[in-house]
Every structure is written in C-alpha cells, then in structure tokens.
Amino acid sequence: MMKKRLLGLASLLLFFLLAACAGNEATTPNENADTESDNHEIMDNNRGESDSNKEMDHSGMHHSGSDEVPEGLEEAENPTYPVGSKVIMHADHMPGMNGAEATVSGAFTTTVYSVTYTPTNGGEPVENHKWVVHEEIENAGAEPYKPGDEVVLNADHMEGMKGAKATIDTTEQTTVYMVDFTDKATGEKIKNHKWVTEDELSPVE
Structure with a gap:
C-alpha cells in the first residue's frame, strides 16, 4: 500500500515538473524577443503609413479653380502641349488624377517649387506639396528660391x-x-487644376 502511494506521489511530481518545463519552453527569451520585434515592426509600419498620409493628404484641395493666374506669370511661347492638347497625367497630387486624360487650358514658363508648410487654419504640416509657382510666393524677386529657403505662400x-x-x-x-x-x-x-509640370504629362496615343 505504501509503495503504491509513493509511486502515485512520484508520478504526480513528475507530471508537475514536465508541465513547468513545457510552460518555460513556450515563453523562451528568443520567442519574447521575436514578439517584441514583431510589435516594433507593426508600430514602424503604422508610423510610416501615418507619415505617408500626412504627405499625400490633399482632402482640402480646391479641385476646380479660376482660370486667372498670378500676376507676372508668363505664357509659354512654344509649349510641348499647347492649349487644347489632350494629355495623360502621371501625377498623384490628388486621388483620381494619375492616369486621367486631361485637356490643357494654360501653359506657362516659370520656376516651380514643391514646398512644406503648416496651414494657417491649424492643420498638420503638409509635406512636399506639388506645385507652387514662383509668382505665387509673397514678395518674390527675380531670382528663384533655393531648397531650404523660407517663404510665405500666396x-x-x-x-x-x-x-x-x-x-x-x-x-x-x-x-x-x-x-x-x-x-x-x-x-x-x-476645371483649371493648377499645376502639372511637363514631365508629369504624356500625349494621348
């Protein structure tokens, strides 16, 4: 009888030891490190998507505009795509733009900039906005601006x-x-979307 009890206790202890070992194996340091690595990767991906959305968020863009242009902006003499030309756009300044067929309503020679700015209405900074022409910058002189210059937008x-x-x-x-x-x-x-650069256009085949 005593032998049976001792055997039973030994079996029970062995069972608990095996269960404890299995539990430790399930959460080894390497697996914890892998889990933490995966979590960091997810966070990095989310941060990257957020940054991308910040750069490309053009929900407040005025889709149609006036055909009026800034004072001093000169019409191009011999543009590759004269007014009335049918073109395909290869730009994604706003959703639904890339690959769309367009009709040229104006062609102008100027210096064009991409800019990063903080909206006056308190929104998030807009990065790499395309495009602003030289004549749309407050108090612009004859010389073009250089990357890093700070300006005020008109x-x-x-x-x-x-x-x-x-x-x-x-x-x-x-x-x-x-x-x-x-x-x-x-x-x-x-109507009158401003602006698309020449290298963002191709002729309709």
Whole structure:
C-alpha cells in the first residue's frame, strides 16, 4: 500500500515538473524577443503609413479653380502641349488624377517649387506639396528660391495655404500647365487644376 502511494506521489511530481518545463519552453527569451520585434515592426509600419498620409493628404484641395493666374506669370511661347492638347497625367497630387486624360487650358514658363508648410487654419504640416509657382510666393524677386529657403505662400490651392509660412523642398525651371480633367475616382469634372509640370504629362496615343 505504501509503495503504491509513493509511486502515485512520484508520478504526480513528475507530471508537475514536465508541465513547468513545457510552460518555460513556450515563453523562451528568443520567442519574447521575436514578439517584441514583431510589435516594433507593426508600430514602424503604422508610423510610416501615418507619415505617408500626412504627405499625400490633399482632402482640402480646391479641385476646380479660376482660370486667372498670378500676376507676372508668363505664357509659354512654344509649349510641348499647347492649349487644347489632350494629355495623360502621371501625377498623384490628388486621388483620381494619375492616369486621367486631361485637356490643357494654360501653359506657362516659370520656376516651380514643391514646398512644406503648416496651414494657417491649424492643420498638420503638409509635406512636399506639388506645385507652387514662383509668382505665387509673397514678395518674390527675380531670382528663384533655393531648397531650404523660407517663404510665405500666396497660393490658394488648399485650405489654410494662403499666407502660410513654407520651406522650399525642390526647385525647377520648366513649363507648368493648367488642365481640365475628369476625376477617375469620383467622376467629378475638374476645371483649371493648377499645376502639372511637363514631365508629369504624356500625349494621348
């Protein structure tokens, strides 16, 4: 009888020891490290998506605009795409734009900038906004600005843009176009969209 009890106790102790070992194996340091690594990767991906959304958020963009242009902006003499030309856009300044067919409604020679600015209405900073022409910058002189220069915007492409302080990100001397097109995402007809650069366009085949 005593032997049976001792055997029973030994079996019970062995069972508990095996269970404890299995529990430890289930949460080894390496697995904990892998879990933490996965968590960091998810956080990094979410942060990256947030940054991308900040750069590309053009929900406040004024889709259609006036055909009026800034004072001093000169019409291009021999643009690659004259007014009335049919073109395909290769730009994603706003949803429904990339790949859309457009009609050129204006062509101008200028210096064009991408800019980072904080909206005057208190929104999040807008990074790498495309595009602002030289004539849309307050008190712009004859010389073009350089990357890193700080300016004040007179452009009104988006809510909170006019009067905002901005930093020049890129600068390019080129022909810019004003275009009419149909938004591929919504079907909305957009008139006088400002601006699209020449290298963002191709002819309709």
